[in-house]
Amino acid sequence: MAGPNPFPGENNTGHFWDDNLRELNNPPPSWWMIGFWASIAWVVGYFILYPSWPMPYQPQEGEGFTKGVIGWTQIKEYEEGVQQLQEMRAQYEEKIATMTAEQILADPGLTQYTLASAKVLFGDNCSACHGSGGQGNPGYPVLVDDDWLYGGSLAKLQESLAYGRKGAMTAHKDILTPAEVDALAKFVVDLSEGKATDQGWALFNEKGCTACHGAKGNGVLAELPGGEIVSVGAANLTDGIWRFEPGGLESAKHTILYGVNQTGVEGTREAVMPAFADTGKLTPLQIKKLVVYVHQLGGGK
Amino acid sequence: MSNETVEKSAAADDLYAEAAQWHINTGGETIHAKRMPGKWRTIKWLSAAVWILFFVGPYLRWNGQQAILWDIPARQYHIFGATILPQDFWMLSLLLLFFAILLAVVTALAGRVWCGYFCFQTVWTDAFTWIEEKLEGQPAARRKLDKAPMDFTKFRIKAIKHLVWLLIGFATGFAFVSWFVDAPTLWREFFMGQSGTVAYVTVALFTVGTYGLAGWLREQVCFWLCPYARIQGVMLDRTTILPTYDFHRGEPRGRVKKGQKEADRTTGDCVDCNQCVAVCPTGVDIREGQQEGCITCGLCLDACDTVMVKVGRPLGLIRYASLDELEGKPVKPMLARPRVWVYAAILLAAISGILYGLTSLAPIELKVLHERAPLFATLSDGSIQNKYTLKILNKDNSDLEVKISASGPENMIIMGGDDLVMAKHGAVHPAVIYVKVPRKSLKAEREDITFRIEATRPDGQVIATERKSIFIGPKR
Numbered sequence: 122m123a124g125p126n127p128f129p130g131e132n133n134t135g136h137f138w139d140d141n142l143r144e145l146n147n148p149p150p151s152w153w154m155i156g157f158w159a160s161i162a163w164v165v166g167y168f169i170l171y172p173s174w175p176m177p178y179q180p181q182e183g184e185g186f187t188k189g190v191i192g193w194t195q196i197k198e199y200e201e202g203v204q205q206l207q208e209m210r211a212q213y214e215e216k217i218a219t220m221t222a223e224q225i226l227a228d229p230g231l232t233q234y235t236l237a238s239a240k241v242l243f244g245d246n247c248s249a250c251h252g253s254g255g256q257g258n259p260g261y262p263v264l265v266d267d268d269w270l271y272g273g274s275l276a277k278l279q280e281s282l283a284y285g286r287k288g289a290m291t292a293h294k295d296i297l298t299p300a301e302v303d304a305l306a307k308f309v310v311d312l313s314e315g316k317a318t319d320q321g322w323a324l325f326n327e328k329g330c331t332a333c334h335g336a337k338g339n340g341v342l343a344e345l346p347g348g349e350i351v352s353v354g355a356a357n358l359t360d361g362i363w364r365f366e367p368g369g370l371e372s373a374k375h376t377i378l379y380g381v382n383q384t385g386v387e388g389t390r391e392a393v394m395p396a397f398a399d400t401g402k403l404t405p406l407q408i409k410k411l412v413v414y415v416h417q418l419g420g421g422k
Numbered sequence: 423m424s425n426e427t428v429e430k431s432a433a434a435d436d437l438y439a440e441a442a443q444w445h446i447n448t449g450g451e452t453i454h455a456k457r458m459p460g461k462w463r464t465i466k467w468l469s470a471a472v473w474i475l476f477f478v479g480p481y482l483r484w485n486g487q488q489a490i491l492w493d494i495p496a497r498q499y500h501i502f503g504a505t506i507l508p509q510d511f512w513m514l515s516l517l518l519l520f521f522a523i524l525l526a527v528v529t530a531l532a533g534r535v536w537c538g539y540f541c542f543q544t545v546w547t548d549a550f551t552w553i554e555e556k557l558e559g560q561p562a563a564r565r566k567l568d569k570a571p572m573d574f575t576k577f578r579i580k581a582i583k584h585l586v587w588l589l590i591g592f593a594t595g596f597a598f599v600s601w602f603v604d605a606p607t608l609w610r611e612f613f614m615g616q617s618g619t620v621a622y623v624t625v626a627l628f629t630v631g632t633y634g635l636a637g638w639l640r641e642q643v644c645f646w647l648c649p650y651a652r653i654q655g656v657m658l659d660r661t662t663i664l665p666t667y668d669f670h671r672g673e674p675r676g677r678v679k680k681g682q683k684e685a686d687r688t689t690g691d692c693v694d695c696n697q698c699v700a701v702c703p704t705g706v707d708i709r710e711g712q713q714e715g716c717i718t719c720g721l722c723l724d725a726c727d728t729v730m731v732k733v734g735r736p737l738g739l740i741r742y743a744s745l746d747e748l749e750g751k752p753v754k755p756m757l758a759r760p761r762v763w764v765y766a767a768i769l770l771a772a773i774s775g776i777l778y779g780l781t782s783l784a785p786i787e788l789k790v791l792h793e794r795a796p797l798f799a800t801l802s803d804g805s806i807q808n809k810y811t812l813k814i815l816n817k818d819n820s821d822l823e824v825k826i827s828a829s830g831p832e833n834m835i836i837m838g839g840d841d842l843v844m845a846k847h848g849a850v851h852p853a854v855i856y857v858k859v860p861r862k863s864l865k866a867e868r869e870d871i872t873f874r875i876e877a878t879r880p881d882g883q884v885i886a887t888e889r890k891s892i893f894i895g896p897k898r
Contacts, residue, residue: 141434150448150646152639229844233852254795265799265809360802419799419809419856 210238214406222275222412232413239414242407246397247415255418259366260391267420268362270340270354274422277349278412282403285396288354290333292380292389297328305330306373312338312358334358348422365390447715449642452568453705454561455551458697460724469539470548477593480600492602498848504783505817505848513779520772525650527765529657531756532742533664537651538719543643546594546636547703550587557583561700587637588629595628641704644717651714658712659761661754665718666743667698667709675709678733691735698722698740708740786822786845787815788875790891797894805860806895812853814875816845818885822877826855830871830893832863845877857893864895 126135128143136144148154167173171193176185213234217225225231244253250261257263267273270288271281293302301324308321317338325331325338333355335341340358343351356364363369365376376390383389397403403411415421447453457463482489484502491500499506506513528535537544557579558564570576599621600608611617612625635643644651658664676689692709699707701722706715708722726740747753756762793809801807816822823842828834837856845851857871871893876886 141438150450150642152449152642152646252795254793256796256799263796263799265796266801266807268802357802361804362800362802417854419807420801 213238217409218406222279222409222416225409225413226275226416232417235410235413236417239407239410242403242411243414246403247411255415262364263362264415265419266362267422268357268360269420269422270356270364271352272350272422273416273420274349275412275416278415278421279408281394282408282411282415283396283398283405285399286354286392286394288381288390288392290355290376290381290383290390292378292383292386294378294386297377301328302374302377305377306370309358309373310370313361313363364392447641447645447705449639453641453703454564455703455705455721456561456697456700456725457552457555458701458721458725458728460721460728462720462724466539466548466719466721470545472540473542473545477597480597480605488604490601491604494602496848504780505819506783507815507817507848509787509815510779510783513776516772516775516779520769520776523765523768523772526657527762527769529654530659530662530761530765533658533662533718534651534654534716535718537644537654537717541717543635543648544703544717544719546590546632547640549590550636551640551703553586553590554583557586584633584637587633591629591632591636592625594632595625598628599624641715644704645715651717655714660745660751661759663742663744663747664712665708665716665720665723665740666712666745666748667692667740668738668743668748669709670748672709672739684734691730691739693729693733695729697725697729701725783817784887785816785818785879785885786824786875786877786887787817788873788887788889789813789815790873790889792891792894798896800896801858805858806864806893807856807858808871808893810855810857810873810891812855812873812875814843814845814851814853816847816849816851818847818879820880821846822879822885824851824875824877826853826873826875828855828857828871828873830857831859831865831869834859834863834871834893859893859895861895864893867895867898869893869895 126133127137127141131143132146134144134146149157168187169189170191171189172186173189174187176187178185213231217231217235220231225235243255247255247264250258251264252258252261255264257265262268262270269277271277271286297305304321304324305328308317308325311317311321325334331338333340333342333353335352335355338358339360340352340355341350342353345351363372365372375388379386379388379390381390381392395402398405398408479490480488484500487500489500489502493500497508525536554564558567567576567579596608596612603617603621608617608621612621639647672690672692674689675692675694678693698709699705699722701724702708703719703721704715704717706713708716720742723740723742727737730737730739744753789812791811791813793811797808799807799809812826814824816824822845824845825842826836828836835858837858838854843851843853855873869892870890872888872890874886874888876884878884
């Protein structure tokens with residue numbers, strides 16, 4: 122704007138519009154200015170201390186940015202947090218490492234700790250087949266009931282987890298006549314309902330089913346004094362639990378015809394539990410924790 | 423220029439002239455308010471004394487413990503023997519509601535009572551300026567000292583003043599921290615360098631904060647930092663009583679003329695002595711009407727009344743009055759105003775909720791989580807098993823041995839509850855329970871089951887609590 126300032130001595134900036142509309146030069150309150158400069162100082166300090174500014178890519182360092190003089194990184198902070206947790210857990214971990222599963226179960230506090238820490242292991246390694254809570258899946262055994270084909274003691278669970286399990290049942294489609302298959306399947310259904318006939322038992326014995334399923338048909342070949350059982354993992358045919366879904370006559374027929382884990386037989390049942398120790402997938406300590414966890418799921422013996 | 427243009431221009435010039443008179447207090451000048459004794463000054467001291475509780479509160483004991491302790495690391499609040507855990511936090515929301523509404527109702531009835539009489543900013547500033555007056559003298563002397571060049575005397579006075587301010591700041595911070603940790607322990611550890619970092623940082627922040635806010639920023643906090651000062655406008659109405667200048671009586675204001683008889687006086691009652699402005703801690707002129715800078719502290723009422731006594735005019739030229747009263751309208755009695763009833767109802771609801779919560783705090787609490795994956799398991803003998811996680815919360819002061827029992831479907835067997843469960847005080851103890859029911863005994867897919875926990879306290883009192891859950895079986 123040309124001409125002399127029409128409002129001299131007023132502390133204006135010299136900018137005018139419409140004759141008398143003008144911009145005054147009132148400074149902000151000093152506390153505000155202090156805050157403003159303090160914020161800028163803070164930013165400068167932050168840039169010096171912390172990683173803050175992108176830089177050209179540096180091959181030898183793998184990334185490009187200013188590192189900050191105190192060397193803070195998120196991953197380092199995370200690792201320190203993990204370290205702290207591990208230190209807190211160390212006292213329990215050390216105890217558990219030297220104890221057997223029985224000893225752990227005798228101590229309520231350690232049991233609690235073991236269950237909590239094994240929950241993650243179970244989720245990572247077991248739940249894909251056995252379900253998040255051990256409820257099982259079609260073709261994969263339920264872990265919360267008390268039906269254990271290989272035994273539900275701590276020792277047997279340890280064995281199953283460490284070395285795996287692989288069921289085996291011959292395919293009978295070329296061995297038995299269709300009538301015999303039908304009769305045996307009906308017998309198995311009757312057996313589970315407590316209505317087995319003598320005729321059925323005779324055929325069951327005659328065809329050698331007892332070799333694996335036991336003389337009582339409950340999958341037990343012999344009972345040891347300590348309560349342990351000897352089995353080859355054959356199904357317990359006397360209870361209401363079916364190893365292969367959906368259970369019942371047709372399901373039983375299918376298993377008799379095509380067997381379990383038979384190479385080259387189309388339609389054979391698959392029943393494989395991987396070995397977790399040999400493959401190095403789990404450490405002995407982790408297996409021990411999982412043994413306790415599975416034992417406490419509801420059906421451990 | 424036509425006459426019309428001249429008139430318009432003159433009107434605009436009036437506005438600019440008025441704008442030039444606007445005084446916006448941005449803290450460029452320290453307000454040295456004069457202190458005058460009076461009724462409201464006394465009331466202000468009494469209301470400020472409420473804050474003594476803040477300093478002595480942490481030293482009250484109850485059953486060998488700090489009576490009121492906000493134990494944040496342990497996530498427990500202790501209030502006179504009652505332990506409040508995060509589970510009881512709904513009471514805090516009611517408490518906040520209570521105070522929010524209380525603030526609103528008081529403001530609606532009598533303006534910014536909190537600001538003028540109770541707010542820590544007001545009270546601490548009041549204490550700080552009282553110390554300033556003791557050390558530096560009356561406002562005139564203080565202004566003179568501020569302008570004077572630095573010499574030994576000035577330095578000594580100022581140094582003592584700032585030291586005392588900082589000490590008050592420190593005491594404030596220390597008292598604050600005492601509510602969160604055991605106070606005697608804090609005394610022992612703090613000065614030995616054994617307290618936690620949080621304690622030192624908090625005390626440091628409070629020291630600096632109190633010193634800065636009450637010593638330097640003062641009324642600037644009310645003007646520019648505090649949101650409450652800005653929301654009060656919507657809480658006031660025409661019936662709210664506020665410190666008000668009665669302009670009908672006061673205007674036109676004029677100085678007292680020597681020798682003039684009262685009967686000959688042409689001016690109003692206001693003698694334009696500016697005492698109301700001189701005593702105002704925020705430096706506003708009450709005669710300009712209600713404004714954001716007025717914290718309704720009542721000090722101008724004292725000042726004006728003192729002057730009115732001296733000049734022999736009626737008191738109450740500045741008084742607590744509503745806009746209705748000032749305009750000569752009938753004043754509605756308090757109970758005839760619907761908002762008083764609405765506010766009172768909310769206050770009552772909040773306080774009843776808190777009282778109910780405090781009286782029904784059980785020493786043990788039980789939560790039952792029914793296992794969902796799977797909902798039930800079929801066992802080899804055909805019976806149905808459900809898994810429950812019982813969360814036993816022990817709010818008692820001692821560890822308790824808890825006995826678990828349940829009632830529900832016929833012939834049920836509980837497993838895992840045979841042994842007594844040790845529940846540590848102030849902690850949640852989980853216990854896993856299996857319930858087995860023969861299939862024949864189940865009458866529906868879903869049946870009720872009630873868990874009960876029972877414990878005997880060291881003094882022999884039996885405490886028990888129950889929790890309902892469900893037992894799930896196969897579809898029928």
